[in-house]
Amino acid sequence: MNRSSQEPDPALPRRVLRPARPAGTRVTVGAVEVGGAAFVVAAGPCAVETPAQLSEAAAAVASAGAHLLRGGLFKPRTSPYAFQGLGEPGVALLERARSRHSLGLVAEVLDTEQLASLIDHVDMLQVGARNMQNFTLLKALGKVRRPVLLKRGLAATFSEWLLAAEYLLDGGNEQVILCERGIRTFESATRNTLDLASVALAKARTHLPVMVDPSHATGNRELVIPMALAAAAAGADGLLVEVHPRPEEALCDGAQALTPDMFEDLMRRLPAVLHAVGRSLHARPVPAANVRVL
Ligand code: PEP
Ligand code: MN
Numbered sequence: 001m002n003r004s005s006q007e008p009d010p011a012l013p014r015r016v017l018r019p020a021r022p023a024g025t026r027v028t029v030g031a032v033e034v035g036g037a038a039f040v041v042a043a044g045p046c047a048v049e050t051p052a053q054l055s056e057a058a059a060a061v062a063s064a065g066a067h068l069l070r071g072g073l074f075k076p077r078t079s080p081y082a083f084q085g086l087g088e089p090g091v092a093l094l095e096r097a098r099s100r101h102s103l104g105l106v107a108e109v110l111d112t113e114q115l116a117s118l119i120d121h122v123d124m125l126q127v128g129a130r131n132m133q134n135f136t137l138l139k140a141l142g143k144v145r146r147p148v149l150l151k152r153g154l155a156a157t158f159s160e161w162l163l164a165a166e167y168l169l170d171g172g173n174e175q176v177i178l179c180e181r182g183i184r185t186f187e188s189a190t191r192n193t194l195d196l197a198s199v200a201l202a203k204a205r206t207h208l209p210v211m212v213d214p215s216h217a218t219g220n221r222e223l224v225i226p227m228a229l230a231a232a233a234a235g236a237d238g239l240l241v242e243v244h245p246r247p248e249e250a251l252c253d254g255a256q257a258l259t260p261d262m263f264e265d266l267m268r269r270l271p272a273v274l275h276a277v278g279r280s281l282h283a284r285p286v287p288a289a290n291v292r293v294l
Contacts, residue, residue, distance in 0.1 A: 013162045015169040021207035030104020030123040031285035035209030038282035040238035042068035046253035048090040056245035058097035060260035064267045069103040083251040102285040112140045142171015182217030191219020196234045215242035215256045
């Protein structure tokens with residue numbers, strides 16, 4: 001069948017491309033804006049494990065200057081025998097950390113059933129790499145009014161990633177942030193291969209903010225700081241970083257978790273790199289207890 005030359009090509013994204021919003025999109029997550037001049041850092045454990053683990057992690061990342069707290073409640077694990085996450089009972093732990101430290105919350109939603117238990121409790125819903133082409137989930141998230149962090153699929157091309165974002169915008173949700181987290185290549189020395197060229201390309205071709213996850217991209221805590229700094233230099237709008245108070249005890253992704261000291265070091269080193277590319281670190285949201293009502 002011949003398509004008329006008038007019809008747009010269905011294989012090409014439309015709404016996510018830069019000409020649709022030349023000035024760029026800014027996405028408000030909790031008390032911070034992603035996609036402006038200021039760089040935003042989301043940090044926290046791969047998975048919410050225990051009350052003590054989460055409260056220590058939240059205190060550490062907040063005092064080092066993070067803006068958002070990440071923590072998975074529902075974990076997409078390769079093995080069915082691995083820790084699957086605390087599920088809904090973990091929501092209260094995240095909410096306590098948010099109110100103590102003024103940290104917006106980012107958590108992954110694996111399917112449409114979990115959406116109801118997360119939507120009113122987190123500030124941004126994460127779509128994991130394994131779910132980038134879960135079109136039923138993308139359509140459901142297109143209908144909600146909550147920011148979505150869309151991870152790039154393990155083996156997704158740049159254009160497949162953009163078309164997945166297109167589902168969200170086409171469904172009516174314009175609060176979308178792309179997240180590069182490494183792709184699978186022939187290289188086995190690192191967990192994945194961090195594709196920073198696609199970060200620069202996404203910034204040029206789309207109007208969406210782009211974050212980088214150097215933790216899943218490398219799988220090795222020694223590589224996280226250099227890749228996080230490189231992401232900032234490449235034009236990313238923010239980071240999603242795994243931090244655990246005691247990585248050796250982590251139930252998930254311990255090898256790539258930064259210790260609190262390493263995270264502090266990263267936060268100390270980021271401003272100089274950001275300054276070199278005309279950006280700055282976002283101000284820390286003021287804790288509610290310190291806001292004086294005049
Ligand atoms: C995560 O952020 O914890 C996660 C599972 O990431 P990804 O979907 O990128 O593997
Ligand atoms: Mn993880």
